[in-house]
Amino acid sequence: MESSQFMSAINQIAEEKGIPKEVVLETVEAALAAAYRKDFGQKEQTIVAQIDPETEKTRIFVVHKIVETVEDPMKEISLKDAKKIDKKAELEGEIKEEVFPPAEYGRVAAQTAKQVILQRLREAERDIIFTEYQSKIGQLVQGVVQRIEGDVVMIDIGKTSGILFPSEQSRTDRYYVGQRFKVYVVEVQSGGRDPQVIVSRAHPEMIRRLFEMEVPEITAGTVEIKGIAREAGVRSKVAVVSHQEAIDPVGSLVGRRGVRVQAVMAEIGEEKIDIVLWDVNAQQFIINALAPAKVDEVELHESAKTAKIKVAGDQLSLTIGKAGQNVRLASKLTGWQIEVDKEGMPLPGVAAAEEAAESSEVVESAEAPIEPTTEITPPKTTEGSTEA
Numbered sequence: 001m002e003s004s005q006f007m008s009a010i011n012q013i014a015e016e017k018g019i020p021k022e023v024v025l026e027t028v029e030a031a032l033a034a035a036y037r038k039d040f041g042q043k044e045q046t047i048v049a050q051i052d053p054e055t056e057k058t059r060i061f062v063v064h065k066i067v068e069t070v071e072d073p074m075k076e077i078s079l080k081d082a083k084k085i086d087k088k089a090e091l092e093g094e095i096k097e098e099v100f101p102p103a104e105y106g107r108v109a110a111q112t113a114k115q116v117i118l119q120r121l122r123e124a125e126r127d128i129i130f131t132e133y134q135s136k137i138g139q140l141v142q143g144v145v146q147r148i149e150g151d152v153v154m155i156d157i158g159k160t161s162g163i164l165f166p167s168e169q170s171r172t173d174r175y176y177v178g179q180r181f182k183v184y185v186v187e188v189q190s191g192g193r194d195p196q197v198i199v200s201r202a203h204p205e206m207i208r209r210l211f212e213m214e215v216p217e218i219t220a221g222t223v224e225i226k227g228i229a230r231e232a233g234v235r236s237k238v239a240v241v242s243h244q245e246a247i248d249p250v251g252s253l254v255g256r257r258g259v260r261v262q263a264v265m266a267e268i269g270e271e272k273i274d275i276v277l278w279d280v281n282a283q284q285f286i287i288n289a290l291a292p293a294k295v296d297e298v299e300l301h302e303s304a305k306t307a308k309i310k311v312a313g314d315q316l317s318l319t320i321g322k323a324g325q326n327v328r329l330a331s332k333l334t335g336w337q338i339e340v341d342k343e344g345m346p347l348p349g350v351a352a353a354e355e356a357a358e359s360s361e362v363v364e365s366a367e368a369p370i371e372p373t374t375e376i377t378p379p380k381t382t383e384g385s386t387e388a
Contacts, residue, residue, distance in 0.1 A: 006056055018159065019124045025051055027120035031113035036060050039109040040101055044074040048096070061096040129160050130195040136185045140209045143199065145179040155183055160197055168200035172233035172269045182267055184209065202232030207273070210264040211238070217252045224249075226278040229332035233271050237289060237329045241278040250275050276333070282307075286338065289330035293319035300336070307336040316340065 010028070014021040032049035041047050046063040064077035066089055082089035089095055105113070143155035143162055153175050155162040162183055169175075183199035184206040200206065207228050217223035222244045230236040242249040253275045254261050261273055274292075279285040283298040286307050297310040311319045319340060320327050331338045 007053075013121070017121060017125050018128060019121065023124045024121070025053060027117055027124065030120055031116040032058060033060065034116045035105050035109040035113040036099075036101060038112045039106050040099075042074055044072070046075060060099050060101065062099055064095050064097065066091055066093045066095055126190075126194055130188060130190050132159065133157075133185060133188045133195065133197050137188060138205065138209075139185055140182045140206065140213075141185060141199075143181065143183045145175050145177050147177060148175055155199055157183065157197065157199065160195060162197045162199035164199050164201065168198070168202050170201045170233035170269060170271070172271065173201055182206075182210075201268075202230070204228040204230040204236070206268070207236050207238060207264065210267055211253055211260075214255070214260045214263050215252055217247060217249075222247050223252045227333055229329040231325065231329065233269060235272045235274070235325055235329060237274045237276060237333045239276050239278040239285075239289070239333055250277055274329075282334070282336065286330065286334050286336060289333045290319055290326065290338070293326065295319070305336055306339060307334075308339045308341050310341045 010021060010024050013019070014024045017024075029049040029051055032051075033047040036049070037043065037045060037047045041062070048061050048063055050059045050061070051057070052059075064082070065075060066079055066082045067076045068079065068091060070076045070078050077095055079089065079091055082093075082095045085095055085097055141157045141162070143157045146154045146156040146161055148154070151166040151169075153164040153169070155164055162185070164175075164183065168186065181201070183201060184203045185197060186200045186203060187198040189196040189198070205228070207230060208225050211225060212218050215223065218225065222242065224241050224243065225238060226241050227239040228236060238253065240249040240253055242252075252260075255263075261275065265271065265273060276288045276291055279288060282300060286298050286309065287295045290309070293311060293315050295309050295311055295315075299308045299310075301307070309319070318326070321329075327338050327340065
């Protein structure tokens with residue numbers, strides 16, 4: 001192959017695979033070394049090849065370790081013999097002895113070289129993909145549905161495919177091949193033939209990243225999202241705070257005529273979003289988190305991390321929410337297990353819905369337990385959904 005054709009081929013491979021040219025050259029060197037060992041060397045020998053990128057000249061070397069007493073002549077050489085090749089040779093060092101192929105490589109050696117090149121390029125490509133997407137963990141990437149395998153959706157996210165498991169899917173999403181949407185990168189696993197990029201449409205942090213794209217005050221640091229509680233596809237509560245008195249944090253996320261929150265909702269489907277004001281005072285934060293319900297009183301029990309709240313009878317079903325959703329999300333958002341007390345009669349959490357159904361509105365699935373959250377976040381509330 002002419003030199004210009006050789007370097008052109010190297011550059012083309014590097015560009016197509018997204019691999020540095022130096023890595024491709026190292027791969028070809030390893031293939032030439034393997035081919036020499038196959039046809040002219042010994043299996044135990046350490047063979048290296050070097051390609052000068054300027055002259056494109058190839059040289060083959062047998063590498064020996066310099067030792068005092070030679071036990072394995074295939075891999076070792078005495079200091080005396082090493083100094084015949086290089087006067088600067090020292091014990092425990094290495095010596096490279098140049099060798100010259102006596103003839104052209106045979107078919108088997110050529111096949112060996114080809115296999116080495118393909119394997120090394122796959123390894124290099126896999127490492128690059130792993131490193132690239134490892135840096136994208138916690139970020140949003142654009143994806144296209146590639147194929148659907150049972151409940152698992154494969155998403156084309158550029159250089160590789162993202163895996164959207166059922167546990168990471170929003171319950172209201174409906175997937176079809178060719179569909180475009182954003183996904184949140186959860187994890188990158190290096191095992192197997194190719195790196196596995198686990199993506200999500202249900203992760204709470206996806207809401208944060210979407211708001212960061214829409215709200216410049218968050219990027220500027222004047223408004224901060226303190227916490228998110230999410231039931232993907234149904235409802236989310238987002239706690240916000242302002243670091244400048246003149247800026248309304250809730251209004252910043254809602255936007256003029258709701259344009260910002262609606263842009264976020266457009267990406268996540270039918271899911272509603274409540275934007276609430278964080279407060280350093282736990283009682284006020286709980287009141288804010290339960291909006292749009294009106295809370296009369298909050299009694300905190302620090303040791304058990306529970307909060308008993310009192311609401312008027314006409315606010316009970318609104319406080320609990322459908323299937324206990326409002327009080328459950330508020331618990332997750334604040335980090336306090338919230339129990340509802342109706343007119344002085346303590347009713348643990350969502351179980352209050354059963355009694356509320358008899359006197360006011362029917363609350364579905366009222367026996368669902370309240371799950372306290374590990375995400376402690378604080379707000380006051382204005383609903384940023386289409387209901388707001």
